[in-house]
Amino acid sequence: MTDEADWIKMARAGDQSAFGRLxxxxxxxxxxxxxxxxxxxxxxxxxxxxxxxxxxxxxRSYDPQRAFRSWxxxxxxxxxxxxxxxxxxxxxxxxDELAIPDRLTTNIPGPETLVARREREExxxxxxxELSPTDRAAITLRYWYDCSYEEIAETLDLTVSAxxxxxxxxxxxxxxxxxGDTAYAV
Amino acid sequence: MQxxxxxxxxxxxxxxxxxxxxxxxxxxxxxxxSECQAxxxxxxxxxxxxxxxxxxxPPVRMRVQVMARLSRRDQARRAIIGGTALxxxxxxxxxxxxxxxxxxxxxxxxxxxALVSGGPATVAQLLTVTxxxxxxxxxxxxxxxxxxxxxxxxSLAVALALNRLWVGxxxxxxxxx
Numbered sequence: 001m002t003d004e005a006d007w008i009k010m011a012r013a014g015d016q017s018a019f020g021r022l023x024x025x026x027x028x029x030x031x032x033x034x035x036x037x038x039x040x041x042x043x044x045x046x047x048x049x050x051x052x053x054x055x056x057x058x059x060r061s062y063d064p065q066r067a068f069r070s071w072x073x074x075x076x077x078x079x080x081x082x083x084x085x086x087x088x089x090x091x092x093x094x095x096d097e098l099a100i101p102d103r104l105t106t107n108i109p110g111p112e113t114l115v116a117r118r119e120r121e122e123x124x125x126x127x128x129x130e131l132s133p134t135d136r137a138a139i140t141l142r143y144w145y146d147c148s149y150e151e152i153a154e155t156l157d158l159t160v161s162a163x164x165x166x167x168x169x170x171x172x173x174x175x176x177x178x179x180g181d182t183a184y185a186v
Numbered sequence: 187m188q189x190x191x192x193x194x195x196x197x198x199x200x201x202x203x204x205x206x207x208x209x210x211x212x213x214x215x216x217x218x219x220s221e222c223q224a225x226x227x228x229x230x231x232x233x234x235x236x237x238x239x240x241x242x243x244p245p246v247r248m249r250v251q252v253m254a255r256l257s258r259r260d261q262a263r264r265a266i267i268g269g270t271a272l273x274x275x276x277x278x279x280x281x282x283x284x285x286x287x288x289x290x291x292x293x294x295x296x297x298x299x300a301l302v303s304g305g306p307a308t309v310a311q312l313l314t315v316t317x318x319x320x321x322x323x324x325x326x327x328x329x330x331x332x333x334x335x336x337x338x339x340x341s342l343a344v345a346l347a348l349n350r351l352w353v354g355x356x357x358x359x360x361x362x363x
């Protein structure tokens with residue numbers, strides 16, 4: 001039995017420290033998904049915490065045959081989609097976002113690199129904000145998690161055909177938006 | 187091939203889901219259609235941009251905060267259970283304290299003699315109603331609130347037993363005097 005399976009089993013029995021190990025193991029993928037979906041570091045942090053709380057509450061309903069990461073991402077995706085729908089806005093003003101979260105990198109970049117990175121990051125988040133919540137989740141799962149169509153379908157409760165359509169539509173929307181942006185126009 | 191179909195295939199091509207034959211058909215279309223060539227170029231630029239975007243790292247306090255929220259939630263749950271038990275205990279004590287008063291009122295208003303004078307039929311009806319209420323409580327307990335219902339029934343039984351002892355003691359004192 002793997003460490004993860006042990007932790008899940010112990011956490012199901014009420015061992016919170018075992019659940020804490022699961023939080024450490026999956027905090028980056030969960031937080032990144034929330035950040036890509038919500039486009040805001042503070043909201044992403046709150047959403048990631050809520051995802052873990054919901055996971056702990058519903059741990060007994062988790063099917064061990066399914067990948068734990070996929071199950072967690074499903075909870076996070078649905079939570080973020082609901083949150084976006086309640087928010088009823090499609091654009092988050094990134095100018096207000098003072099703190100871009102740390103990236104997974106070991107090199108210490110110079111100021112110019114940091115500026116370029118920040119601009120690219122803002123551009124990516126600005127593009128994602130053009131999409132509907134579910135399309136945004138599909139694109140995020142495809143690009144940041146390398147999920148197959150089948151995995152995206154399972155995570156978002158869609159059919160494979162719907163995933164294909166959503167990815168196609170999302171890409172056309174994003175490409176159209178990029179075309180209007182002089183910095184990225186082809 | 188229609189441009190719309192070509193557009194859908196481009197998306198699948200980016201995801202590596204096209205076979206060699208389909209790729210050949212699409213490439214053939216691209217070589218003849220300047221609009222689709224431009225779209226393909228835009229999609230490739232988009233693909234490069236998104237593929238290069240890295241994961242963002244969560245704040246270092248994530249685990250601590252999740253565990254703190256879990257702990258607070260457990261404390262709140264324990265407080266609710268404790269409060270419920272305390273409330274039920276208070277009700278039981280209140281019933282105990284009020285028992286002599288209620289017994290006195292029943293005696294003063296002749297309710298008990300009236301019930302008794304009603305005869306066996308009245309007693310049988312009362313027993314039927316009591317039985318129905320008991321069955322309803324059991325169904326409720328089985329369906330959704332077993333622990334709470336058990337607690338309530340237990341508290342009620344204790345209160346009734348204590349009341350009975352109290353009333354009996356008072357009567358014995360009255361008889362003695």
